[in-house]
Structures are given as structure tokens and as C-alpha cells.
Amino acid sequence: MISLHFMTVPWKKLSMILASFLVLFLMVSVPPAQGSSPENTPGLRSPAKVLVFYERSTRFGETFPLVKALEEYLGHFDVQVEEMACSQWTPGSLKGYDVIFYLGDYKRSLPNNLLSEMSQVHKLFWFEQNIEQYAGFEKWIDFHDLGLLSDYVSLHYNGTNLSLNPSEKFNCAYPDDAQDRVVADNLHGLVPFVWEKDNVVYFSRLDFQNPFNLILGGILEDILSGNQAASKQVLLRIEDVQPLTPPDTLVKLINTLAIARIPFALTVTPLMELDGKTVSLIDYPQLVKVLQTVESNGGCIILKGYEVTNGTELEYWNAKGDKPFDVSKENAALSGISKGIQLLAGLNLYPVAFEVPGSAMSLRGYKVLAQHFTTLSGSVQLSDLSSAQSIDVPFTYRSKLAGMLVYPENLGYYDPKLLDPSGTILNKARQLSVVSDCTAGFFFHSYLQADKLLPIIKGLHQMNYQFVDLRSTKYQVTAPNISIAAQNGYRNIKSDIPAVSIDQTLKGLRLSVRNFFYALVALLLIILLIFLYILTRIRRSKSNLYEKRRS
Incomplete structure (x- = not known):
């Protein structure tokens, strides 16, 4: 007879053993979480140390700030960015960096010890010229240098064809064994436009116009964010609400979005000039009542300046001269930021972000603005040379220039023309979705009919865009006597701003109308009495004249 012997184990000890096996199983079977930081890219620490290494900060004969624009794009990632002109390089200068962006916008000879330092970084993003020298240093075989090419009509990336102006030129150079990430098509053949080999990611052209900006953003996302799962979001702004905005039209827009359960943002400018006088939202209580319903209907308030300007003028920028205002005038304009926050707070309206009117502001102005807001909606002006120097970025980013988190406006606006x-x-949203983690932004004017917005909402839903609710984001708004801080949907407001009673204002308005009516009636009665008095005098005069003639 065979006897079986079972070893008895105390329950607590058995529990610990089973728990250990369970933890081990979960560690093996559950994949690591993906995020939008370099820690998901093998070999990159978080935050990665990045160097923008440039031949020139602008192209020859141009003023567009290439380096500043690239640094804005890098604000999307968990990286520490520094910059260095190639002329400042000394042996050993590139050591300690995880990623280098080399901007080779013109041909020059690169020393071997510089090429050696470049070869030792984890990732080397190379733009345009001089790549053949690196290929020679690394002894790449079958390397082709075709020089500048044009007459290509499209770029193929991630299964999407992006139209290309045939007049656009790009530097074409590549090894046969590179991995092609983007190819250019001239209807007769394909050539590599972006390729990867060893530690090098090569771009044939650095440009921030469409479609090059989408290629740049997409490739950066693919490599620096560790190929995370695709995520598409869009911020809808209802634009240009000001004291004269018709409340009824705004109510229809808000109701339409609330029924469709679409989060939205409403941009508000609280002051404007009317018939030579300055009027504010306080003078239009019915509109204020509507604005106070925005949050309960899924929306939020964005402060867009303090006072509506006339014609082509801009609040924070000398539009006529395309330059910053003088310091005194700029200071006066910037002081309105605090006043705008305070005025809205007095009406129980609390902004979550700021929009710069016309996206035109000096670099000094952004520094002041960043003291009041941590979130900006729209575009950031890159320099004080011209308000035209801005870029369309395909995702949210922390602007190095503005010092705020930026939600881009890259889809334009609804233009009835x-x-x-x-x-x-x-169509723009469809193109933008080539970037795996993209954020879109567009606006719809508050005076337009609500039904015009529905096809856009439907189309964006079909492309799997999720609408952004800024109320659930982390932000801060500060001004004298008020601070607003929000995180994970919870908001903390500290305010000593006196509240303005809209009910009292409405009562006062009704009383004023009633008094005006009474005064008008009294005036008409007086006029009527005067008329009757004059008529009686005339009749008496005629009667006396008649009696005299008879006598």
C-alpha cells in the first residue's frame, strides 16, 4: 500500500508565498505603462538632456528664428533643452547630452573629433547639410548624396499622403540600408525624406510650415515619446464674446453644445468702447446671466484681453508699425490683465486660461502674462521682430518663450466666406492626426448660428478626436486679491473681490426703464398742455379779431 504524505504549511506563510507568486506573475504578464516622456525610449533618462547645436540661428538672409521654433516643439516632451552655436564648440563640449539636434543649414567642414562626440550620443537628429561627412566618419557604405531636389508633390508618412508644393527644395542624402520613415514622391519615384540609421535620425529639411511641421512633430513624437498609443484631442473655442454679444445667440450655442455633451471654452473680453464711452459686461446683466451658466453646461471662460480694440489695432502690439509698444503704453495695456481677472471674478466668472488678441505680444509681455496665467490658448509670437513670426504646433507644449502651457490653434476657424x-x-484635422499624440484647436465666432457647428463636431468624433475640458486640467490664475488654482477637476478660489449683484443691476435697470417711461409720459403731457394752451390762445385771438371787425 502506497501512502501519501502532505507537508502542512501555516496559513500565514502560505498566504505570503501565494502573494509573492501573484506579484511575480503580474510583473511578468503586465506590460509597462506608456507615457509621453523619454523614459519609455530605451537608453534615455528622464528628463533627457538635449542640446540644440546650430550653425546659424536663422537662415541666411532671413529673420525667422529656427532655433527658438524648434525649442518650442521640444516643450512637448520631458526634456531639458540647452542651445549652443557650432562656433562655440570646443573638444568635449557635447559630452553629457542624451540627444543632440544638429541644424546644418549650410555646408562646412566638420572636424573628426566633433563627429566622434556626435556619434556617442543616444540620439542624433541631423537636419539638412553635411550628413555625408558623418557617413564618411562612420564608414557607411552605399551612401548617396543627391543634393537639393524639387518637383516632388507629396510626402508619405504613417500611411498618409501629405501634399507638397513642387517648388519646395530639400537636401536628399541617404545610405541604402537606412530605415525610411518618410519618403518624397514625384509621381515617377520615391526618395527618402526622413530616415534612421544607428543613432542618427536624418531630416532632409527643417521647416515649420505645413506639411513639414507635421512630419517634424510626428517623428519627434515617435522617437522621444516611446511610440505611445495614439491620442487625439481638440479644444473648441467660442470666440469674441464682448459686451454687445447678443445673449439669445449665445444661449443657442451653449445649449447646442450642452445637449451634445461637448466641452468648450468661451473667450471673453469684458470692456469695449461704444459711442465714445467705455462700457463693460456689468452694463449688460442679461449677457452676464448667460455667461454664469457656461460652467454648468460643460464650458469654461478664457480671458481674451481686457478691452476690445478698434479696426486693425491690437491690444498688446503696435500693429501699424509691426513692433512692440513703447514701455509706458505696453505697461498700461498689460495692467489690464489683472483688471480683467478681477472684473470677471466680481461677476462670479473665473477664467482658466488666457488668449492674446491677434496672437501678438512682445517677449516682455509674455513674461508679465505668465505671472497671471499658467495656460495659454492660441499661438506664441517667437520674437519682437514681427507678429508674423509664429508657428503651428501639432500638440500641447510648455513654451520656453511664453512660460506657459500652450493649447495650439492649428485648425483655423469657421469662415463663412x-x-x-x-x-x-x-481636412486639417485629418492631416494633423498623422501625429500620434496630437492636440487640435479651432474657434467658432459667437455670432454664428449653432447648427453650423454640428457637422464639424460630427466629423471630429468620426476621426476619434476627444474634446478638451480645460476645467479638468491643472492651471493657476492670479491677480491682486484673487487666486484660482485647479488640479484633477478640483478648483480652489481665494478672492477678496467684491461681488456685483446682477439681480440688483437688473432691478435697477427695470427701475430706470420705468422711470424713463414715466418721464416720457409726463413730457408728452406737458407738450400736450402747451399745445392746448397755444391753441386756446389762438382761438381767443381770432375771436377778438372777429368781434373788432364786426364792431
Whole structure:
């Protein structure tokens, strides 16, 4: 007879053993979480130390700040960015960096010890010229240098064809065994436009216009963010609400979005000039009542300046001269930021972000603005040389220039003058989705009919865009006597701003109307009495004249 002997184990000890096996199983079977930081890219620490290494900060004969624009794009990632001109390089200068962006916008000879330092970084993003020298240093075989090419009509990336102006030129150079990430097509053949080999990621052209900006953003996302799962979001702004905005039209827009359960942002400018006098939202209580319903209907308030300007003027920028205001005038304009926050707070309206009117502001102005807001909606002006120096970025980013988190405006706006305004926005959104972790932004004027917005919402949903609710984001707004701080949907407001009673204002308004009516009636009665008095005098005069003639 065979006897079986079972070893008895105390329950607590058995529990610990089973728990250990469970933890081990979970560690083996559950994949690591993906994020938008370099820690998901093998070999990169977080935050990665990045150097923008440039031949020139602008192209020859141009003023557009290439280095500053690239640094804005890098603000999307968990990286520490520094910059260095190639002329400042000394042996050993590149050591300690995880990623180098080399901006080779013109041909020059690169020393071997510089090429050696470049070869030792984890990732080397190389733009345009001089790549053949690196290929020679690394002894790459079958390397082709075709020089500047043009007459290409599209770029193929991530299964999407992006249209290209045939007149655009790019530097074409590549090894046969590189991995092609983007190819250019001239309808007769394909050539590599972006490729990867060893530690090098090569771009044939550095440009921040469409479609090059989408290629740049997409490749950076693919490599620096560790190929995370695709995520698409869009911020909808209802634009240009000011004291004269018709409340009824705004109510229809808000109700339409609330029924569709679409989060939105409403940009508000609280002051404007009317018939030579300055009027504010306080003078239009019915509109204020509507604005106070925005949050309960899924929306939020964005402060867009303090006072509406006339014609082509801009609040924070000398539009006529395309330059910053003088310091005294700029200071006066910037002081309105605090006043705007305080005025809205007095009406129980609390902004979550700021929009710069016309996206035009000096670099000094941004520094002041960043003291009041941590979130900006729109575009950032890159220099004080011209308000035209701005970029479309395909994702949110922490602006090095503005010092705020930026939600880009890259889909434009609903323009009724276009043949297909909805289709224009949706086509841009379709192109933007080539970037795996993209954020779109567009605006719809508050005076337009709400039904014009529905096809855009439907189209964006079909492309799997999620609408951004800024209320659930982390932000801070500060001004004298008030601070607003929010995180994970919870908001903390500390305010000593006196509240303005809209009910009292409405009562006062009704009383004023009633008094005006009474005064008008009294005036008409007086006029009528005067008329009757004059008529009686005339009749008496005629009667006396008649009696005299008879006598």
C-alpha cells in the first residue's frame, strides 16, 4: 500500500508565498505603462538632456528664428533643452547630452573629433547639410548624396499622403540600408525624406510650415515619446464674446453644445468702447446671466484681453508699425490683465486660461502674462521682430518663450466666406492626426448660428478626436486679491473681490426703464398742455379779431 504524505504549511506563510507568486506573475504578464516622456525610449533618462547645436540661428538672409521654433516643439516632451552655436564648440563640449539636434543649414567642414562626440550620443537628429561627412566618419557604405531636389508633390508618412508644393527644395542624402520613415514622391519615384540609421535620425529639411511641421512633430513624437498609443484631442473655442454679444445667440450655442455633451471654452473680453464711452459686461446683466451658466453646461471662460480694440489695432502690439509698444503704453495695456481677472471674478466668472488678441505680444509681455496665467490658448509670437513670426504646433507644449502651457490653434476657424468651411477644418484635422499624440484647436465666432457647428463636431468624433475640458486640467490664475488654482477637476478660489449683484443691476435697470417711461409720459403731457394752451390762445385771438371787425 502506497501512502501519501502532505507537508502542512501555516496559513500565514502560505498566504505570503501565494502573494509573492501573484506579484511575480503580474510583473511578468503586465506590460509597462506608456507615457509621453523619454523614459519609455530605451537608453534615455528622464528628463533627457538635449542640446540644440546650430550653425546659424536663422537662415541666411532671413529673420525667422529656427532655433527658438524648434525649442518650442521640444516643450512637448520631458526634456531639458540647452542651445549652443557650432562656433562655440570646443573638444568635449557635447559630452553629457542624451540627444543632440544638429541644424546644418549650410555646408562646412566638420572636424573628426566633433563627429566622434556626435556619434556617442543616444540620439542624433541631423537636419539638412553635411550628413555625408558623418557617413564618411562612420564608414557607411552605399551612401548617396543627391543634393537639393524639387518637383516632388507629396510626402508619405504613417500611411498618409501629405501634399507638397513642387517648388519646395530639400537636401536628399541617404545610405541604402537606412530605415525610411518618410519618403518624397514625384509621381515617377520615391526618395527618402526622413530616415534612421544607428543613432542618427536624418531630416532632409527643417521647416515649420505645413506639411513639414507635421512630419517634424510626428517623428519627434515617435522617437522621444516611446511610440505611445495614439491620442487625439481638440479644444473648441467660442470666440469674441464682448459686451454687445447678443445673449439669445449665445444661449443657442451653449445649449447646442450642452445637449451634445461637448466641452468648450468661451473667450471673453469684458470692456469695449461704444459711442465714445467705455462700457463693460456689468452694463449688460442679461449677457452676464448667460455667461454664469457656461460652467454648468460643460464650458469654461478664457480671458481674451481686457478691452476690445478698434479696426486693425491690437491690444498688446503696435500693429501699424509691426513692433512692440513703447514701455509706458505696453505697461498700461498689460495692467489690464489683472483688471480683467478681477472684473470677471466680481461677476462670479473665473477664467482658466488666457488668449492674446491677434496672437501678438512682445517677449516682455509674455513674461508679465505668465505671472497671471499658467495656460495659454492660441499661438506664441517667437520674437519682437514681427507678429508674423509664429508657428503651428501639432500638440500641447510648455513654451520656453511664453512660460506657459500652450493649447495650439492649428485648425483655423469657421469662415463663412469659404465654399466649405466645415470641410476645411476637418481636412486639417485629418492631416494633423498623422501625429500620434496630437492636440487640435479651432474657434467658432459667437455670432454664428449653432447648427453650423454640428457637422464639424460630427466629423471630429468620426476621426476619434476627444474634446478638451480645460476645467479638468491643472492651471493657476492670479491677480491682486484673487487666486484660482485647479488640479484633477478640483478648483480652489481665494478672492477678496467684491461681488456685483446682477439681480440688483437688473432691478435697477427695470427701475430706470420705468422711470424713463414715466418721464416720457409726463413730457408728452406737458407738450400736450402747451399745445392746448397755444391753441386756446389762438382761438381767443381770432375771436377778438372777429368781434373788432364786426364792431
